[in-house]
Structure formats: structure tokens, C-alpha cells
Amino acid sequence: MWIIKSIILILVILITTAAGIQLYQHRHDMIPIVAGERVTKVVKLSDYSKGLKGTTADTLVFFLEGKEPGGKVLLMANTHANEPSAILAALIFVENAVVDKGTLIIIPNFNNSASRNTRPGDGYPLYFEIPTEWGSKKFRLGNRDASWVDQWPDPDVYVHYPDKQLLSFIDTRNTNRTWPGRPDGPLMERVTYAAMQIIREEKVDVAVDVHGAETMFPVTNCIVAPEKSMRIATMTSLTVKAREKFDNHVEPSPSGFRGLSHREIGDFSDAMPFLLEAPIPFLDQPTGPKTVELLLNGKDPFLLSLSKKGKLFVPYDETGWPMDKRVGQHTSVILELMRQFTKKFPEKPIVVKNVPNYADVVKNGVGSYYHDPEKADKARVYLN
Numbered sequence: 001m002w003i004i005k006s007i008i009l010i011l012v013i014l015i016t017t018a019a020g021i022q023l024y025q026h027r028h029d030m031i032p033i034v035a036g037e038r039v040t041k042v043v044k045l046s047d048y049s050k051g052l053k054g055t056t057a058d059t060l061v062f063f064l065e066g067k068e069p070g071g072k073v074l075l076m077a078n079t080h081a082n083e084p085s086a087i088l089a090a091l092i093f094v095e096n097a098v099v100d101k102g103t104l105i106i107i108p109n110f111n112n113s114a115s116r117n118t119r120p121g122d123g124y125p126l127y128f129e130i131p132t133e134w135g136s137k138k139f140r141l142g143n144r145d146a147s148w149v150d151q152w153p154d155p156d157v158y159v160h161y162p163d164k165q166l167l168s169f170i171d172t173r174n175t176n177r178t179w180p181g182r183p184d185g186p187l188m189e190r191v192t193y194a195a196m197q198i199i200r201e202e203k204v205d206v207a208v209d210v211h212g213a214e215t216m217f218p219v220t221n222c223i224v225a226p227e228k229s230m231r232i233a234t235m236t237s238l239t240v241k242a243r244e245k246f247d248n249h250v251e252p253s254p255s256g257f258r259g260l261s262h263r264e265i266g267d268f269s270d271a272m273p274f275l276l277e278a279p280i281p282f283l284d285q286p287t288g289p290k291t292v293e294l295l296l297n298g299k300d301p302f303l304l305s306l307s308k309k310g311k312l313f314v315p316y317d318e319t320g321w322p323m324d325k326r327v328g329q330h331t332s333v334i335l336e337l338m339r340q341f342t343k344k345f346p347e348k349p350i351v352v353k354n355v356p357n358y359a360d361v362v363k364n365g366v367g368s369y370y371h372d373p374e375k376a377d378k379a380r381v382y383l384n
């Protein structure tokens with residue numbers, strides 16, 4: 001009997017070690033970002049909230065300051081680190097944007113802990129690669145929530161601060177439920193608090209939180225906006241729809257649902273918040289295996305049949321929903337938000353050039369906008 005027990009023990013040790021090594025590497029791997037020539041400074045989120053110093057939740061903040069003053073935009077991606085069209089769009093801005101007027105502040109990897117987490121129960125791949133002219137650029141695929149390694153244990157119920165609304169226990173690790181946060185709260189509240197401090201100290205006018213959403217969820221292909229952002233959101237949505245020919249609509253931010261960026265940023269600062277959603281078939285429940293191919297091309301036979309039954313909230317056919325389309329939608333909507341803001345507040349212009357719109361990204365591919373970190377000036381390469 002002891003022989004069988006020993007064999008089982010050895011097998012358990014081998015399996016956990018093999019899996020553990022992969023998870024350890026995923027948690028510690030860094031993604032190189034080549035800061036474009038117009039990036040004027042790079043700081044840490046902990047510079048705005050000391051409670052993040054030395055934790056895995058700390059992350060890079062890129063400033064692109066224009067030659068002329070103007071409005072200020074904060075762009076956040078990887079709030080949910082399993083919605084990668086957001087970070088891919090944010091890095092197009094970091095690596096290429098030329099800001100003529102105003103300031104762009106970009107946090108490409110907002111929930112750093114979640115970007116080092118995974119969802120083994122759903123069989124998530126740990127990485128995905130985007131083809132470029134110089135090879136492929138590798139990214140970590142994270143999870144919706146921060147890792148237990150960084151914030152543990154979960155409470156039975158998450159009591160939102162300061163509203164005291166009762167939220168699901170898991171939302172204590174979800175950086176789109178922990179706004180506006182506290183400097184000494186749970187780690188994810190410290191992340192959102194630091195972003196609130198950026199918004200308040202830097203006098204940010206526009207805060208954009210970039211996401212992806214299931215095709216079976218009605219809040220997709222849209223801009224979520226509270227009352228104060230509604231006019232600019234509506235003008236942006238109508239313009240991209242008419243001019244750039246992709247679906248978009250506006251969803252009002254519900255005032256009674258607390259903790260979300262599009263609600264709390266507006267209520268706790270002078271900034272206008274916007275949350276962008278583009279479809280991500282990978283996140284839908286009734287799909288085949290969660291493969292890298294599904295993540296990148298959005299093709300799935302089950303979604304196709306559901307689409308024919310009218311169950312999806314986006315147009316869907318055999319071509320799936322390629323990543324280039326989703327990233328291009330984000331860049332176009334962000335650019336148009338800045339144009340509409342400038343139109344409404346000409347005394348605070350935000351003029352950004354050299355960023356591709358939807359048609360450009362679809363034509364050239366998202367990878368064509370990333371620079372080779374091996375060939376770049378080492379002083380401009382940041383690891384995130």
C-alpha cells in the first residue's frame with residue numbers, strides 16, 4: 001500500500017511543481033514598453049499614494065506633455081487584465097502619440113496584480129503574442145481580479161467605501177468596484193485612490209477607462225458615461241458611427257451602483273469619466289476552449305449559432321471579431337472624445353497626432369504600431 005501512496009505523492013509533487021513554475025514565471029515576467037519620443041516623464045502610481053510602494057499593485061504612469069498647455073486626459077487600461085484590447089490600444093498611444101496641446105497621462109497596466117493572475121478553472125492561456133514587423137510582441141494574459149497572493153483573504157461581503165453599499169466578495173479585488181478608494185484600504189482601494197490623486201493633483205479633465213465586454217452582454221460596443229459626460233459621449237458615439245462605420249452607443253452610468261470608475265471619478269473629482277467597451281468573444285460563457293486563437297480572432301462556432309438566433313448584442317459572422325477591429329474602435333473613440341472635449345472647451349485644447357484610427361489599425365494591424373525594444377534606445381524601454 002505504501003508503494004501506491006508514494007507514487008501518488010510523487011505524482012502530486014511533479015504536477016504541482018510543473019504548474020507552479022509556469023505560474024511563477026507568469027507572475028514575474030515583464031513586458032517591455034518603448035516610450036515614444038514625446039513621452040516627457042515616467043513615474044510610478046505609488047508616487048501618488050505611498051500605500052502602494054513596494055507592492056505588486058504598483059505600476060508605471062506615462063506622461064506625454066504637449067508643447068502648448070491645454071486639457072488633460074488620463075487613459076487607463078488593464079483595469080480588467082483579461083480584456084487585452086485596452087492595453088494594446090494604450091500602448092499605441094504610449095509608443096506613437098505626438099501631443100501638440102494638452103497632456104496625456106497613460107496607465108497601460110492599471111491592475112498590475114490582476115495582469116499576473118490567471119483563471120485556471122476556465123483554462124486561460126497565460127500569454128498571447130501580437131505579430132509585428134520585427135517578430136512577435138508577447139503579453140501576459142491576466143484575470144479580471146487581483147491575485148490572492150497580493151490581497152487576501154476576501155471578506156464575506158465587500159462593503160464599498162464610502163457608500164457602504166454591499167457588493168460581491170470578489171469585487172474587493174476588482175479595480176472597477178473599488179473607486180474612489182482609500183489610502184490605507186485593501187490594496188485595490190489603494191490603486192484606485194492613487195488614480196483619484198492623479199486626477200485631483202494633476203487637474204485631469206477627462207478620465208478614460210478602457211475595457212472589453214462579452215458579445216452576449218448589452219453593455220458592449222459602447223461608451224458608459226454619467227450625466228456630466230453625457231453630451232460629449234453622445235457626440236463621440238454618433239460621430240464615430242457615422243464617419244468610421246462601426247457600431248457604438250452610449251449607456252448611462254447608473255447612479256445607484258457604486259464603486260465603478262464612470263460613477264465615482266465623476267462624483268469625487270472635477271473630471272469627466274468615460275468607460276469604453278469593445279466586444280471580446282473570448283469572455284462569453286458558451287464558447288469552445290479559451291484559446292489564444294479565440295482571444296485574438298474572436299471566432300467561435302457556438303457564438304455564430306447564437307448570433308443566428310439573435311442572442312448577441314453585436315453583429316457577428318464567420319469572420320469573428322478580430323483584435324485589430326477592437327483595438328481600432330478604442331483608438332478612434334479615444335481620439336474623438338478628445339476632439340469633442342476640445343470643441344466644447346476650446347480654452348483647454350487636447351491635440352494629439354500620429355495615432356491610427358479604426359481604419360488604419362484594421363488595415364495595418366495593431367502590431368505595426370509597436371517598436372522593437374531590442375533596437376530602441378535603452379533609456380526609453382520600460383518594463384511593466
Ligand SMILES: [Zn+2]
Binds near residue numbers: 079080083211212
Ligand atoms: Zn472590464
